[in-house]
Amino acid sequence: MATQSPASSSPKKVIVMTGGNIGIGFECAKLILTSLSNVHLVLGCRDPQRATQGVKNLEPFVTEGNKVEYRPLDLASFASVRRFAQDIETSFPQGIHTLILNAGLMVFSRQLTEDGYETNMQVNHLSHLLLSQLLLSSLRTGHKTSPEEPSCIVFVSSSLHKPGVGRGKGPELTLENVDGSIEFDGMLMYRNSKLCQAMCMHVLAASLVNDEAITAYAVCPGFIPTTDLKRDSGLATRIMMDNILSRISAASTVQEGGSRVFKAMTDNRTKNGIYFSKDGVDESSEESRDPEKQKYWWNWTCKAVGLENLSQ
Template identity: 30%
Template sequence: MPERRWTTADIPAQDGRLAIVTGATSGIGYEAVLALAGAGARVVLAARDAGRAQRAMAAIRRVHPGAALEFQPLDTASMSSVRAFAEAWRVEGRPIDILLLNAGIAWLPQRQETEDGFERQLATNYLGHFALTGLLLPSFRPGPASRIVPVASIAHQRGTLNFDDLQFRAYAARSAYRQSKLAMLMFGLELDWRLRAAGSEVRAIPVHPGITRTAIIRRGGGASPVQRLTGRLLFALLGQSAARGALPLLYAATAPKAEGGGYYGPDGIWEARGWPALSQVFPHARDEADARRLWTVSEASTGVDFLT
Protein backbone atom coordinates (compact mmCIF):
# COMPACT_ATOMS: atom_id res chain seq x y z
CA MET A 1 0.00 0.00 0.00
CA PRO A 2 1.23 3.53 -0.64
CA GLU A 3 2.14 5.75 2.26
CA ARG A 4 -0.68 7.82 3.71
CA ARG A 5 -0.98 11.18 1.99
CA TRP A 6 1.49 10.47 -0.81
CA THR A 7 1.97 13.71 -2.75
CA THR A 8 4.05 15.09 -5.60
CA ALA A 9 6.74 15.88 -3.03
CA ASP A 10 7.30 12.12 -2.79
CA ILE A 11 8.05 11.64 -6.50
CA PRO A 12 11.60 10.27 -6.81
CA ALA A 13 14.03 12.29 -8.91
CA GLN A 14 13.18 11.70 -12.57
CA ASP A 15 16.37 13.10 -14.11
CA GLY A 16 17.35 11.16 -17.22
CA ARG A 17 13.90 9.58 -17.58
CA LEU A 18 11.46 10.13 -20.42
CA ALA A 19 7.68 10.14 -20.12
CA ILE A 20 4.99 10.25 -22.80
CA VAL A 21 1.61 11.56 -21.64
CA THR A 22 -1.48 11.37 -23.84
CA GLY A 23 -4.21 13.94 -23.27
CA ALA A 24 -1.53 16.17 -21.78
CA THR A 25 -2.89 19.67 -22.41
CA SER A 26 -5.54 19.89 -19.68
CA GLY A 27 -6.92 18.27 -16.55
CA ILE A 28 -5.10 15.40 -14.89
CA GLY A 29 -2.85 14.96 -17.92
CA TYR A 30 -1.58 18.51 -17.63
CA GLU A 31 -1.07 18.10 -13.88
CA ALA A 32 0.88 14.89 -14.45
CA VAL A 33 3.14 16.64 -16.97
CA LEU A 34 3.65 19.53 -14.55
CA ALA A 35 4.70 17.20 -11.74
CA LEU A 36 6.90 14.92 -13.85
CA ALA A 37 8.69 17.88 -15.41
CA GLY A 38 9.17 19.41 -11.96
CA ALA A 39 10.82 16.18 -10.83
CA GLY A 40 13.30 16.34 -13.72
CA ALA A 41 11.77 14.10 -16.38
CA ARG A 42 11.71 14.97 -20.06
CA VAL A 43 8.02 14.87 -20.94
CA VAL A 44 6.44 14.47 -24.36
CA LEU A 45 2.98 15.99 -24.61
CA ALA A 46 1.17 13.68 -27.02
CA ALA A 47 -1.93 15.60 -28.04
CA ARG A 48 -4.12 16.59 -30.98
CA ASP A 49 -3.87 20.38 -30.74
CA ALA A 50 -0.47 21.99 -31.22
CA GLY A 51 -1.69 25.38 -30.01
CA ARG A 52 -3.05 24.00 -26.76
CA ALA A 53 0.15 22.03 -26.26
CA GLN A 54 2.29 25.13 -26.74
CA ARG A 55 0.15 27.04 -24.23
CA ALA A 56 0.38 24.18 -21.75
CA MET A 57 4.16 24.04 -22.09
CA ALA A 58 4.44 27.80 -21.63
CA ALA A 59 2.36 27.59 -18.44
CA ILE A 60 4.49 24.75 -17.08
CA ARG A 61 7.70 26.64 -17.83
CA ARG A 62 6.40 29.57 -15.83
CA VAL A 63 6.36 27.21 -12.84
CA HIS A 64 9.46 25.20 -13.79
CA PRO A 65 11.62 27.39 -16.05
CA GLY A 66 14.00 24.59 -16.89
CA ALA A 67 11.32 22.02 -17.76
CA ALA A 68 12.29 19.64 -20.58
CA LEU A 69 9.12 19.50 -22.66
CA GLU A 70 8.21 18.70 -26.23
CA PHE A 71 5.07 18.26 -28.28
CA GLN A 72 4.33 15.37 -30.62
CA PRO A 73 0.98 15.21 -32.46
CA LEU A 74 -1.26 12.29 -31.55
CA ASP A 75 -4.96 11.61 -31.91
CA THR A 76 -5.79 8.33 -30.19
CA ALA A 77 -9.07 8.16 -32.14
CA SER A 78 -7.09 7.73 -35.37
CA MET A 79 -5.10 4.61 -36.14
CA SER A 80 -3.12 6.47 -38.79
CA SER A 81 -2.13 9.09 -36.20
CA VAL A 82 -1.17 6.41 -33.69
CA ARG A 83 0.96 4.60 -36.27
CA ALA A 84 2.62 7.83 -37.41
CA PHE A 85 3.52 8.72 -33.82
CA ALA A 86 4.95 5.25 -33.17
CA GLU A 87 6.91 5.16 -36.42
CA ALA A 88 8.47 8.56 -35.73
CA TRP A 89 9.43 7.29 -32.29
CA ARG A 90 10.96 4.13 -33.71
CA VAL A 91 13.11 6.20 -36.07
CA GLU A 92 14.31 8.43 -33.22
CA GLY A 93 15.21 5.42 -31.12
CA ARG A 94 14.81 7.02 -27.71
CA PRO A 95 14.06 4.74 -24.74
CA ILE A 96 10.76 5.27 -22.91
CA ASP A 97 10.45 5.08 -19.12
CA ILE A 98 6.80 6.08 -18.60
CA LEU A 99 3.78 5.83 -20.89
CA LEU A 100 0.76 7.49 -19.32
CA LEU A 101 -2.39 6.57 -21.26
CA ASN A 102 -4.69 9.38 -20.21
CA ALA A 103 -6.46 10.87 -23.26
CA GLY A 104 -10.21 10.53 -23.01
CA ILE A 105 -13.66 11.79 -23.90
CA ALA A 106 -16.96 11.13 -22.19
CA TRP A 107 -20.70 10.95 -22.80
CA LEU A 108 -20.90 12.14 -26.39
CA PRO A 109 -24.60 12.90 -26.88
CA GLN A 110 -24.75 11.32 -30.33
CA ARG A 111 -22.83 8.35 -31.66
CA GLN A 112 -19.77 9.40 -33.63
CA GLU A 113 -17.73 7.09 -35.82
CA THR A 114 -14.02 7.53 -36.47
CA GLU A 115 -12.27 7.24 -39.82
CA ASP A 116 -11.52 3.63 -38.87
CA GLY A 117 -15.18 2.79 -38.25
CA PHE A 118 -14.91 2.74 -34.44
CA GLU A 119 -17.28 4.32 -31.94
CA ARG A 120 -15.39 7.44 -30.87
CA GLN A 121 -15.32 6.90 -27.11
CA LEU A 122 -14.02 3.35 -27.48
CA ALA A 123 -11.44 4.50 -30.04
CA THR A 124 -10.20 7.52 -28.08
CA ASN A 125 -10.23 6.03 -24.62
CA TYR A 126 -9.15 2.47 -25.34
CA LEU A 127 -8.38 1.16 -28.84
CA GLY A 128 -5.92 3.95 -29.69
CA HIS A 129 -4.09 3.36 -26.41
CA PHE A 130 -4.01 -0.40 -26.97
CA ALA A 131 -2.42 0.10 -30.39
CA LEU A 132 -0.02 2.79 -29.15
CA THR A 133 1.22 0.56 -26.35
CA GLY A 134 1.86 -2.36 -28.67
CA LEU A 135 3.73 -0.24 -31.18
CA LEU A 136 5.85 1.52 -28.54
CA LEU A 137 6.60 -1.50 -26.36
CA PRO A 138 9.91 -2.33 -28.10
CA SER A 139 11.15 1.17 -27.18
CA PHE A 140 10.78 0.73 -23.40
CA ARG A 141 13.84 0.79 -21.23
CA PRO A 142 14.12 -2.62 -19.52
CA GLY A 143 13.43 -2.78 -15.80
CA PRO A 144 10.63 -2.47 -13.23
CA ALA A 145 10.99 1.33 -13.08
CA SER A 146 9.52 1.45 -16.59
CA ARG A 147 5.76 1.86 -16.29
CA ILE A 148 2.70 1.75 -18.51
CA VAL A 149 -0.20 3.51 -16.77
CA PRO A 150 -3.67 3.05 -18.32
CA VAL A 151 -6.20 5.51 -16.88
CA ALA A 152 -9.48 3.75 -16.13
CA SER A 153 -12.41 5.00 -14.04
CA ILE A 154 -14.73 4.09 -11.20
CA ALA A 155 -17.23 3.94 -14.06
CA HIS A 156 -15.86 0.43 -14.73
CA GLN A 157 -17.98 -0.75 -11.81
CA ARG A 158 -21.13 -0.43 -13.91
CA GLY A 159 -19.52 -1.20 -17.24
CA THR A 160 -19.99 -4.25 -19.42
CA LEU A 161 -18.17 -5.48 -22.52
CA ASN A 162 -20.83 -5.71 -25.19
CA PHE A 163 -19.02 -8.19 -27.45
CA ASP A 164 -22.08 -8.44 -29.69
CA ASP A 165 -21.87 -4.69 -30.36
CA LEU A 166 -18.57 -3.28 -29.06
CA GLN A 167 -18.96 -0.32 -31.42
CA PHE A 168 -22.33 0.57 -29.84
CA ARG A 169 -24.36 0.93 -33.01
CA ALA A 170 -27.32 0.79 -30.62
CA TYR A 171 -25.83 3.84 -28.92
CA ALA A 172 -26.07 4.79 -25.27
CA ALA A 173 -23.62 7.51 -24.25
CA ARG A 174 -22.89 6.52 -20.67
CA SER A 175 -22.85 2.79 -21.40
CA ALA A 176 -20.33 3.37 -24.19
CA TYR A 177 -18.13 5.40 -21.83
CA ARG A 178 -18.33 2.78 -19.08
CA GLN A 179 -17.39 0.07 -21.55
CA SER A 180 -14.34 2.02 -22.73
CA LYS A 181 -13.09 2.49 -19.17
CA LEU A 182 -13.75 -1.12 -18.21
CA ALA A 183 -11.72 -2.08 -21.27
CA MET A 184 -8.85 0.16 -20.12
CA LEU A 185 -8.77 -1.47 -16.69
CA MET A 186 -8.94 -5.00 -18.08
CA PHE A 187 -6.24 -4.11 -20.61
CA GLY A 188 -3.94 -2.84 -17.86
CA LEU A 189 -4.37 -5.97 -15.75
CA GLU A 190 -3.98 -8.31 -18.72
CA LEU A 191 -1.00 -6.35 -20.03
CA ASP A 192 0.90 -6.72 -16.77
CA TRP A 193 0.20 -10.47 -16.74
CA ARG A 194 1.40 -10.83 -20.33
CA LEU A 195 4.53 -8.76 -19.69
CA ARG A 196 5.46 -11.02 -16.80
CA ALA A 197 4.72 -14.14 -18.84
CA ALA A 198 7.03 -12.82 -21.56
CA GLY A 199 9.83 -12.28 -19.04
CA SER A 200 9.66 -8.47 -19.19
CA GLU A 201 10.28 -6.37 -16.10
CA VAL A 202 8.25 -3.46 -17.49
CA ARG A 203 5.15 -3.02 -15.36
CA ALA A 204 1.58 -2.08 -16.27
CA ILE A 205 -0.33 -0.37 -13.47
CA PRO A 206 -3.89 0.84 -14.16
CA VAL A 207 -5.30 3.75 -12.15
CA HIS A 208 -8.34 5.97 -11.79
CA PRO A 209 -8.62 9.61 -10.67
CA GLY A 210 -11.81 9.31 -8.64
CA ILE A 211 -14.31 12.08 -9.22
CA THR A 212 -12.23 14.90 -10.58
CA ARG A 213 -13.37 18.27 -11.86
CA THR A 214 -12.01 18.35 -15.42
CA ALA A 215 -13.10 19.40 -18.90
CA ILE A 216 -13.93 15.80 -19.86
CA ILE A 217 -17.18 16.20 -17.94
CA ARG A 218 -18.03 19.59 -19.41
CA ARG A 219 -17.49 18.24 -22.93
CA GLY A 220 -19.79 15.29 -22.42
CA GLY A 221 -23.43 15.83 -23.24
CA GLY A 222 -25.05 12.42 -23.30
CA ALA A 223 -27.25 12.96 -20.27
CA SER A 224 -30.73 14.18 -19.48
CA PRO A 225 -31.25 17.53 -17.69
CA VAL A 226 -31.87 15.67 -14.42
CA GLN A 227 -28.69 13.61 -14.89
CA ARG A 228 -26.69 16.75 -15.64
CA LEU A 229 -28.01 18.48 -12.52
CA THR A 230 -27.28 15.40 -10.41
CA GLY A 231 -23.82 15.19 -11.93
CA ARG A 232 -23.04 18.82 -11.16
CA LEU A 233 -24.12 18.37 -7.55
CA LEU A 234 -22.07 15.18 -7.24
CA PHE A 235 -18.96 16.84 -8.59
CA ALA A 236 -19.47 19.90 -6.39
CA LEU A 237 -19.85 17.79 -3.25
CA LEU A 238 -17.37 14.97 -3.90
CA GLY A 239 -15.16 16.13 -6.73
CA GLN A 240 -11.52 16.98 -6.24
CA SER A 241 -9.09 19.14 -8.17
CA ALA A 242 -7.25 17.89 -11.23
CA ALA A 243 -3.99 18.13 -9.27
CA ARG A 244 -5.34 15.73 -6.65
CA GLY A 245 -6.89 13.49 -9.31
CA ALA A 246 -3.48 13.14 -10.96
CA LEU A 247 -1.85 11.70 -7.83
CA PRO A 248 -2.75 8.03 -8.49
CA LEU A 249 -1.32 8.40 -12.02
CA LEU A 250 1.91 9.83 -10.66
CA TYR A 251 2.15 7.21 -7.92
CA ALA A 252 1.79 4.38 -10.43
CA ALA A 253 4.28 6.01 -12.79
CA THR A 254 7.03 6.76 -10.29
CA ALA A 255 6.68 5.21 -6.83
CA PRO A 256 9.05 2.30 -6.21
CA LYS A 257 6.35 0.59 -4.10
CA ALA A 258 3.68 0.72 -6.82
CA GLU A 259 2.75 -2.87 -7.66
CA GLY A 260 2.60 -4.11 -11.23
CA GLY A 261 -0.91 -5.30 -11.90
CA GLY A 262 -2.22 -3.22 -9.02
CA TYR A 263 -5.02 -0.70 -9.44
CA TYR A 264 -4.70 2.66 -7.73
CA GLY A 265 -7.12 5.48 -7.01
CA PRO A 266 -8.18 7.81 -4.20
CA ASP A 267 -8.61 6.30 -0.73
CA GLY A 268 -11.65 8.32 0.39
CA ILE A 269 -15.34 7.50 0.49
CA TRP A 270 -16.52 5.66 -2.65
CA GLU A 271 -12.96 6.21 -3.98
CA ALA A 272 -14.21 9.61 -5.13
CA ARG A 273 -11.39 11.67 -3.66
CA GLY A 274 -8.38 11.28 -1.43
CA TRP A 275 -4.80 10.08 -1.55
CA PRO A 276 -3.37 7.26 -3.68
CA ALA A 277 -4.18 3.75 -2.48
CA LEU A 278 -4.97 0.33 -3.89
CA SER A 279 -8.50 0.40 -5.31
CA GLN A 280 -11.23 -2.16 -5.67
CA VAL A 281 -11.40 -4.08 -8.93
CA PHE A 282 -14.96 -5.30 -9.41
CA PRO A 283 -15.13 -9.06 -10.15
CA HIS A 284 -16.29 -8.72 -13.75
CA ALA A 285 -13.11 -6.75 -14.53
CA ARG A 286 -11.05 -9.81 -13.53
CA ASP A 287 -12.84 -12.22 -15.87
CA GLU A 288 -9.89 -13.94 -17.54
CA ALA A 289 -11.89 -15.26 -20.49
CA ASP A 290 -13.30 -11.81 -21.23
CA ALA A 291 -9.83 -10.25 -20.89
CA ARG A 292 -8.38 -12.69 -23.42
CA ARG A 293 -11.33 -12.16 -25.76
CA LEU A 294 -11.01 -8.38 -25.48
CA TRP A 295 -7.29 -8.63 -26.31
CA THR A 296 -7.97 -10.77 -29.38
CA VAL A 297 -10.72 -8.43 -30.60
CA SER A 298 -8.48 -5.41 -30.01
CA GLU A 299 -5.64 -6.93 -32.03
CA ALA A 300 -8.00 -7.71 -34.89
CA SER A 301 -9.58 -4.25 -34.78
CA THR A 302 -6.35 -2.25 -34.67
CA GLY A 303 -4.06 -4.56 -36.63
CA VAL A 304 -1.51 -4.39 -33.80
CA ASP A 305 -0.43 -7.77 -32.42
CA PHE A 306 1.83 -8.00 -29.39
CA LEU A 307 2.52 -10.23 -26.39
CA THR A 308 0.41 -12.99 -27.93
Protein backbone atom coordinates in the same frame (compact mmCIF):
# COMPACT_ATOMS: atom_id res chain seq x y z
CA MET B 1 35.39 25.49 -19.03
CA ALA B 2 32.19 24.62 -17.20
CA THR B 3 31.70 21.01 -16.21
CA GLN B 4 28.47 19.17 -16.79
CA SER B 5 26.41 17.97 -13.86
CA PRO B 6 25.68 14.23 -13.69
CA ALA B 7 22.05 14.91 -14.67
CA SER B 8 22.98 16.90 -17.77
CA SER B 9 25.57 14.35 -18.95
CA SER B 10 23.27 11.35 -18.66
CA PRO B 11 20.36 10.65 -21.04
CA LYS B 12 17.09 12.20 -19.98
CA LYS B 13 14.30 9.92 -18.85
CA VAL B 14 11.62 10.28 -21.49
CA ILE B 15 8.04 10.33 -20.26
CA VAL B 16 5.30 10.11 -22.89
CA MET B 17 1.76 11.14 -21.94
CA THR B 18 -1.35 11.21 -24.10
CA GLY B 19 -3.13 14.50 -23.53
CA GLY B 20 -1.60 16.51 -20.72
CA ASN B 21 -2.26 19.98 -22.08
CA ILE B 22 -5.32 20.36 -19.81
CA GLY B 23 -7.08 18.66 -16.90
CA ILE B 24 -5.73 15.76 -14.87
CA GLY B 25 -2.86 15.23 -17.28
CA PHE B 26 -1.82 18.88 -17.03
CA GLU B 27 -1.72 18.69 -13.22
CA CYS B 28 0.32 15.47 -13.43
CA ALA B 29 2.65 17.14 -15.93
CA LYS B 30 3.22 20.05 -13.55
CA LEU B 31 4.32 17.62 -10.84
CA ILE B 32 6.59 15.75 -13.24
CA LEU B 33 8.32 18.96 -14.27
CA THR B 34 8.67 20.39 -10.75
CA SER B 35 9.37 17.24 -8.73
CA LEU B 36 11.56 15.12 -11.00
CA SER B 37 14.90 15.89 -12.59
CA ASN B 38 16.50 15.21 -15.96
CA VAL B 39 13.20 14.32 -17.67
CA HIS B 40 11.92 14.99 -21.16
CA LEU B 41 8.12 15.08 -21.13
CA VAL B 42 6.36 14.53 -24.45
CA LEU B 43 2.63 15.21 -24.68
CA GLY B 44 0.64 13.56 -27.45
CA CYS B 45 -2.14 16.00 -28.36
CA ARG B 46 -4.74 16.31 -31.12
CA ASP B 47 -5.36 20.07 -31.31
CA PRO B 48 -2.19 22.05 -32.21
CA GLN B 49 -3.45 25.34 -30.77
CA ARG B 50 -4.55 23.87 -27.45
CA ALA B 51 -1.37 21.79 -27.27
CA THR B 52 0.85 24.81 -27.90
CA GLN B 53 -0.98 26.76 -25.22
CA GLY B 54 -0.73 23.81 -22.83
CA VAL B 55 3.04 23.60 -23.29
CA LYS B 56 3.28 27.38 -22.79
CA ASN B 57 1.29 27.07 -19.56
CA LEU B 58 3.64 24.33 -18.36
CA GLU B 59 6.86 26.23 -19.08
CA PRO B 60 6.86 28.13 -15.74
CA PHE B 61 6.96 24.76 -13.96
CA VAL B 62 9.96 23.40 -15.87
CA THR B 63 12.87 23.06 -13.48
CA GLU B 64 16.47 23.06 -14.65
CA GLY B 65 17.41 20.02 -16.70
CA ASN B 66 13.82 19.21 -17.68
CA LYS B 67 12.02 19.74 -20.98
CA VAL B 68 8.42 19.61 -22.22
CA GLU B 69 7.02 19.52 -25.74
CA TYR B 70 4.08 18.12 -27.66
CA ARG B 71 3.85 15.87 -30.68
CA PRO B 72 0.70 15.45 -32.84
CA LEU B 73 -1.52 12.51 -31.87
CA ASP B 74 -5.17 11.91 -32.78
CA LEU B 75 -6.46 8.91 -30.85
CA ALA B 76 -9.46 8.69 -33.19
CA SER B 77 -7.07 7.51 -35.93
CA PHE B 78 -4.98 4.35 -35.83
CA ALA B 79 -2.78 5.84 -38.57
CA SER B 80 -2.04 8.83 -36.33
CA VAL B 81 -1.20 6.51 -33.42
CA ARG B 82 1.26 4.63 -35.63
CA ARG B 83 2.89 7.85 -36.84
CA PHE B 84 3.21 9.08 -33.27
CA ALA B 85 4.79 5.83 -32.10
CA GLN B 86 7.26 5.87 -35.00
CA ASP B 87 8.11 9.49 -34.22
CA ILE B 88 8.83 8.62 -30.59
CA GLU B 89 11.00 5.63 -31.50
CA THR B 90 12.98 7.65 -34.04
CA SER B 91 13.39 10.70 -31.82
CA PHE B 92 14.46 8.78 -28.71
CA PRO B 93 16.81 5.92 -29.62
CA GLN B 94 17.69 5.67 -25.90
CA GLY B 95 14.11 4.54 -25.30
CA ILE B 96 11.36 5.88 -23.10
CA HIS B 97 10.94 5.52 -19.35
CA THR B 98 7.21 5.92 -18.82
CA LEU B 99 4.04 5.80 -20.92
CA ILE B 100 1.00 7.46 -19.32
CA LEU B 101 -2.23 6.64 -21.18
CA ASN B 102 -4.18 9.60 -19.89
CA ALA B 103 -6.27 11.20 -22.65
CA GLY B 104 -9.95 10.41 -22.79
CA LEU B 105 -13.37 11.67 -23.71
CA MET B 106 -17.05 10.99 -23.21
CA VAL B 107 -19.04 11.48 -26.43
CA PHE B 108 -22.81 11.70 -26.06
CA SER B 109 -23.78 11.31 -29.72
CA ARG B 110 -23.03 8.22 -31.77
CA GLN B 111 -19.95 8.85 -33.89
CA LEU B 112 -17.71 6.42 -35.73
CA THR B 113 -14.03 7.12 -36.30
CA GLU B 114 -12.28 6.92 -39.66
CA ASP B 115 -11.43 3.34 -38.70
CA GLY B 116 -15.10 2.47 -38.21
CA TYR B 117 -15.18 2.16 -34.41
CA GLU B 118 -17.35 3.94 -31.87
CA THR B 119 -15.44 7.03 -30.74
CA ASN B 120 -15.50 6.44 -26.98
CA MET B 121 -14.15 2.93 -27.47
CA GLN B 122 -11.40 3.89 -29.89
CA VAL B 123 -10.12 6.97 -28.07
CA ASN B 124 -10.36 5.61 -24.52
CA HIS B 125 -9.26 2.05 -25.19
CA LEU B 126 -8.31 0.79 -28.64
CA SER B 127 -5.80 3.47 -29.61
CA HIS B 128 -4.20 3.47 -26.18
CA LEU B 129 -3.74 -0.28 -26.23
CA LEU B 130 -2.28 -0.06 -29.73
CA LEU B 131 0.13 2.65 -28.60
CA SER B 132 1.27 0.57 -25.65
CA GLN B 133 2.13 -2.31 -27.98
CA LEU B 134 3.92 -0.15 -30.52
CA LEU B 135 6.11 1.35 -27.79
CA LEU B 136 6.95 -1.86 -25.88
CA SER B 137 10.33 -2.09 -27.59
CA SER B 138 11.10 1.53 -26.76
CA LEU B 139 10.12 0.93 -23.13
CA ARG B 140 12.49 -2.05 -22.96
CA THR B 141 15.29 0.07 -24.42
CA GLY B 142 14.49 2.74 -21.84
CA HIS B 143 15.00 0.20 -19.07
CA LYS B 144 18.42 -0.66 -20.47
CA THR B 145 19.28 3.04 -20.43
CA SER B 146 17.97 3.49 -16.86
CA PRO B 147 18.08 0.00 -15.29
CA GLU B 148 17.62 1.14 -11.69
CA GLU B 149 13.83 0.77 -12.01
CA PRO B 150 11.45 -0.74 -14.57
CA SER B 151 9.86 1.25 -17.34
CA CYS B 152 6.12 1.44 -16.80
CA ILE B 153 2.78 1.81 -18.57
CA VAL B 154 0.16 3.68 -16.56
CA PHE B 155 -3.47 3.30 -17.64
CA VAL B 156 -5.63 6.15 -16.34
CA SER B 157 -8.80 4.27 -15.47
CA SER B 158 -12.24 5.13 -14.12
CA SER B 159 -14.36 3.59 -11.40
CA LEU B 160 -17.27 3.94 -13.84
CA HIS B 161 -16.18 0.61 -15.32
CA LYS B 162 -17.68 -0.93 -12.18
CA PRO B 163 -21.42 -1.68 -12.01
CA GLY B 164 -23.35 0.44 -9.56
CA VAL B 165 -20.86 3.30 -9.53
CA GLY B 166 -22.21 6.67 -10.62
CA ARG B 167 -25.37 7.36 -12.55
CA GLY B 168 -26.65 5.91 -15.80
CA LYS B 169 -26.54 2.48 -17.37
CA GLY B 170 -23.74 0.04 -17.64
CA PRO B 171 -21.34 -1.30 -18.19
CA GLU B 172 -22.98 -3.72 -20.63
CA LEU B 173 -20.17 -4.78 -22.92
CA THR B 174 -21.37 -7.01 -25.77
CA LEU B 175 -20.05 -7.58 -29.25
CA GLU B 176 -23.48 -6.88 -30.73
CA ASN B 177 -23.60 -3.37 -29.30
CA VAL B 178 -19.90 -2.51 -29.01
CA ASP B 179 -20.41 0.18 -31.66
CA GLY B 180 -23.65 1.48 -30.17
CA SER B 181 -25.63 0.49 -33.25
CA ILE B 182 -28.38 -1.28 -31.27
CA GLU B 183 -28.55 1.11 -28.33
CA PHE B 184 -26.46 4.23 -27.92
CA ASP B 185 -25.94 5.98 -24.63
CA GLY B 186 -22.84 8.10 -24.10
CA MET B 187 -22.32 7.07 -20.50
CA LEU B 188 -22.82 3.41 -21.39
CA MET B 189 -20.24 3.63 -24.18
CA TYR B 190 -17.78 5.37 -21.87
CA ARG B 191 -18.25 2.73 -19.18
CA ASN B 192 -17.79 -0.05 -21.72
CA SER B 193 -14.58 1.49 -23.04
CA LYS B 194 -13.14 1.69 -19.53
CA LEU B 195 -14.19 -1.89 -18.76
CA CYS B 196 -12.43 -3.09 -21.91
CA GLN B 197 -9.39 -1.06 -20.90
CA ALA B 198 -9.31 -2.67 -17.45
CA MET B 199 -9.57 -6.19 -18.92
CA CYS B 200 -6.74 -5.59 -21.35
CA MET B 201 -4.54 -3.97 -18.71
CA HIS B 202 -4.72 -7.23 -16.77
CA VAL B 203 -3.84 -9.29 -19.85
CA LEU B 204 -0.92 -7.02 -20.71
CA ALA B 205 0.34 -7.12 -17.12
CA ALA B 206 0.11 -10.92 -17.08
CA SER B 207 2.27 -11.06 -20.21
CA LEU B 208 4.89 -8.95 -18.38
CA VAL B 209 4.87 -10.90 -15.10
CA ASN B 210 8.34 -12.34 -15.69
CA ASP B 211 9.63 -9.27 -17.49
CA GLU B 212 11.86 -7.16 -15.25
CA ALA B 213 11.98 -4.35 -17.80
CA ILE B 214 8.33 -3.20 -17.87
CA THR B 215 5.31 -3.09 -15.58
CA ALA B 216 1.72 -2.14 -16.40
CA TYR B 217 -0.99 -1.02 -14.00
CA ALA B 218 -4.03 1.25 -13.76
CA VAL B 219 -5.03 4.17 -11.56
CA CYS B 220 -8.43 5.77 -11.11
CA PRO B 221 -7.80 9.43 -10.26
CA GLY B 222 -11.20 9.78 -8.55
CA PHE B 223 -14.58 11.26 -9.39
CA ILE B 224 -13.69 14.65 -10.86
CA PRO B 225 -16.73 16.54 -12.20
CA THR B 226 -14.66 19.54 -13.30
CA THR B 227 -12.40 17.61 -15.68
CA ASP B 228 -12.50 18.43 -19.40
CA LEU B 229 -13.77 14.90 -20.03
CA LYS B 230 -17.29 16.36 -20.27
CA ARG B 231 -16.38 18.81 -23.04
CA ASP B 232 -18.66 17.07 -25.56
CA SER B 233 -21.66 16.83 -23.24
CA GLY B 234 -24.65 19.18 -23.22
CA LEU B 235 -24.75 22.54 -21.47
CA ALA B 236 -27.06 21.28 -18.70
CA THR B 237 -24.70 18.39 -17.91
CA ARG B 238 -21.66 20.67 -17.81
CA ILE B 239 -23.40 23.13 -15.48
CA MET B 240 -24.54 20.34 -13.16
CA MET B 241 -21.05 18.81 -12.95
CA ASP B 242 -19.23 22.11 -12.48
CA ASN B 243 -21.61 23.68 -9.98
CA ILE B 244 -23.38 20.85 -8.17
CA LEU B 245 -21.56 17.52 -8.39
CA SER B 246 -18.17 19.16 -7.85
CA ARG B 247 -19.32 20.10 -4.31
CA ILE B 248 -20.30 16.65 -3.07
CA SER B 249 -18.03 14.89 -0.59
CA ALA B 250 -17.09 12.11 -3.02
CA ALA B 251 -15.76 14.55 -5.59
CA SER B 252 -12.07 15.25 -6.11
CA THR B 253 -10.37 18.24 -7.68
CA VAL B 254 -8.41 18.09 -10.91
CA GLN B 255 -5.28 18.78 -8.87
CA GLU B 256 -5.96 15.79 -6.61
CA GLY B 257 -6.52 13.58 -9.65
CA GLY B 258 -3.26 14.68 -11.24
CA SER B 259 -1.44 14.03 -7.98
CA ARG B 260 -2.80 10.45 -7.84
CA VAL B 261 -1.60 9.70 -11.35
CA PHE B 262 1.81 11.16 -10.52
CA LYS B 263 2.01 9.13 -7.31
CA ALA B 264 1.10 5.94 -9.18
CA MET B 265 3.83 6.65 -11.73
CA THR B 266 6.55 7.43 -9.18
CA ASP B 267 5.74 5.26 -6.14
CA ASN B 268 4.39 2.04 -7.63
CA ARG B 269 6.53 1.22 -10.64
CA THR B 270 7.22 -2.34 -9.52
CA LYS B 271 3.57 -3.25 -8.80
CA ASN B 272 2.61 -4.97 -12.03
CA GLY B 273 -1.08 -5.59 -12.74
CA ILE B 274 -2.37 -3.59 -9.78
CA TYR B 275 -5.44 -1.33 -9.87
CA PHE B 276 -5.15 1.83 -7.77
CA SER B 277 -7.94 4.12 -6.63
CA LYS B 278 -7.82 7.32 -4.61
CA ASP B 279 -7.55 5.16 -1.47
CA GLY B 280 -4.54 3.20 -2.70
CA VAL B 281 -4.38 -0.42 -3.85
CA ASP B 282 -7.85 -1.52 -4.94
CA GLU B 283 -9.46 -4.07 -7.25
CA SER B 284 -10.93 -3.49 -10.66
CA SER B 285 -14.43 -4.87 -11.22
CA GLU B 286 -15.19 -8.57 -10.92
CA GLU B 287 -16.08 -8.69 -14.62
CA SER B 288 -12.74 -7.14 -15.60
CA ARG B 289 -10.96 -9.96 -13.73
CA ASP B 290 -12.84 -12.76 -15.53
CA PRO B 291 -10.17 -14.72 -17.47
CA GLU B 292 -12.52 -15.79 -20.26
CA LYS B 293 -13.80 -12.27 -20.82
CA GLN B 294 -10.26 -10.92 -20.68
CA LYS B 295 -9.21 -13.33 -23.40
CA TYR B 296 -12.25 -12.56 -25.56
CA TRP B 297 -11.87 -8.78 -25.45
CA TRP B 298 -8.09 -8.94 -25.77
CA ASN B 299 -8.47 -10.94 -28.98
CA TRP B 300 -11.17 -8.55 -30.20
CA THR B 301 -8.85 -5.62 -29.50
CA CYS B 302 -5.98 -7.31 -31.35
CA LYS B 303 -8.15 -7.68 -34.44
CA ALA B 304 -9.58 -4.17 -34.16
CA VAL B 305 -6.22 -2.40 -34.04
CA GLY B 306 -4.71 -4.52 -36.80
CA LEU B 307 -2.04 -6.35 -34.84
CA GLU B 308 -1.80 -10.07 -34.25
CA ASN B 309 -0.88 -11.41 -30.81
CA LEU B 310 0.28 -7.99 -29.61
CA SER B 311 2.39 -8.56 -26.48
CA GLN B 312 1.63 -12.28 -26.33
